[in-house]
Amino acid sequence: MALEQKLAIKLTQKLVMTPSLQQAIKLLQMTRLELEGVLTQELTENPVLEENTEVVEEPSRDQPQAEAASEEPERPEAQDPLDNIDLEAYFGDYMEGSGYASIREDREDTPFENSLSREPDLYDHLLFQLHMSEAEDRVRMVSELIIGNLDPEGFLVASFAELADMARVDLANGTPIDEEALEKLVHDALALVRSFDPPGIAYPDLRASLIAQLELRGEAPEALAYRMLAEHWDEFLRRQYKEIAKALKVELKELEPAVEAVKSLETRPGRKFTASETHYIEPDVVVRKVGDDYVIQLNDDGLPRLRVSRAYRRMLQQMRHDGGQNEAQQFIKDKMRSAVWLIKSLDQRQRTIYKVANSIVRQQRQFLDHGIDHLRPMVLRDVAEDIEMHESTVSRVVSNKYIHTPRGLYPMKFFFHSGIDCEYGENISSLSVKQKLTHLVQNEDQRNPLSDSELMRILHREGIQIARRTVAKYRDELGIPSSNDRKKVF
DSSP, X not given: OOXXXXXXXXXXXXXXXXXXXXXXXXXXXXXXXXXXXXXXXXXXXXXXXXXXXXXXXXXXXXXXXXXXXXXXXOOOOSSOTTTTSOHHHHHXXXXXXXTTTTOOOOOOOOOGGGOXXXXXXXXXXXXXXXXXXXXXXXXXXXXXXXXXXXXXXXXXXXXXXXXXXXHHHHHHTTSOOOHHHHHHHHHHHHHHHHTSSSTTTTBSSHHHHHHHHHHHTTOOTTSHHHHHXXXXXXXXXXXXXXXXXXXXXXXXXXXXXXXXHHXXXXXXXXXXXXXXXXXXXXXXXXXXXXXXXXXXXXXXXXXXXXXXXXXXXXXXXXXXXXXXXXXXXXXXXXXHHXXXXXXXXXXXXXXXXXXXXXXXXXXXXXXXXXXXXXXXXXXXXXHHHHXXXXXXXXXXXXXXXXXXXXXXXXXXXXXXXXXXXXSSSSOEEHHHHHHHHXXXXXXXXXXXXXXXXXXXHHHHHTTBOOOHHHHHHHHHHTTOOOHHHHOXXX
């Protein structure tokens, strides 16, 4: 069968995203800090863009700042600063990449004390104490090996045999090493690291760490707290205090101080060195109550007001008047097109955020007036249909953005959640149900805490149709222990 080539016409439809649409979508899902960084970078890379530092009237809530900045009327200037500049030479140097070669700035170096990039973690804290100790070199080397095998919570993740094998490789240097001396070296290094701050560090499990913390407090092996952990650990984990008291031959009331002493110990010795970095939040939208109405304001603090440079507009007009095409003219056209796209995309972003925030405020008016108990169930489709946009657009708008209301600062996604069937009136928000569960648990009898079934029956009496497994799910999401773990024996 012979193969042959043919030409055929095929008609197809496909969705093509223009560069301006891609840029608008990218800007839409950015946080304020990300947007500020992008705009600062564009101001640096695009000479046609400039920041409007003139005092302008505050844009109305229906006219975001980008539009106000881009539509600012041009004012005549007394003298054109570009009259005495050789434009051909200027753009020639710029296009050749040598425009920055002659620009040098003398800047002071950053002070050394300001060069810290992160807070010291557990490894740094222990390593500092090791370097300040007077241990011999071999013990110091094995101790650093032990510190490197601690998890962020401070527990040892390597066994004694594994530590000995790793130390043998580091210390041998191709020559045999005495096993008895090696074991003593690992023991000495473990003892040294365990003497460091924080107490209870470098132990293989929680039980050993708690016992070590008791020893550092001066508890003797015959003390009730010490014996309870050493002899009845499994019963202690199951809160079987009556059985522990019976086995230790003491009254239940006599065991209470020992239990409280154990509860005051640190279950994760490295906790204070594993705290996540503090993240400061700036709201993208601010809602204020003025009279009986809620006013929406976009938070534009810190964002540069963009506009197309007047000087480059005049320069392009002069080039067109002179006639002809050159690289400089094409360069200015490309940069100006990019600047206009950015300003329009920024304006569209602000308008879309305002529409979504306005829809949320209108649909959650009861929450703003009366609190979380009146929060209305709402999904992305509700807002999308209200503002006549696609759900994906609304999802991008509310992603990683925050709204400041008279009720507090919330992520915009906070207002989107499912509802629970209610016999009286409209469906109730799942967040309101969680709030009710929290209040019920806080006010319960700690000696006889409410089970999931009892919590379900209480909510049923209030007209909230909810299953027991849903109660258990919400309780887990709230971080509330089970009724057995909440029970107070003493």
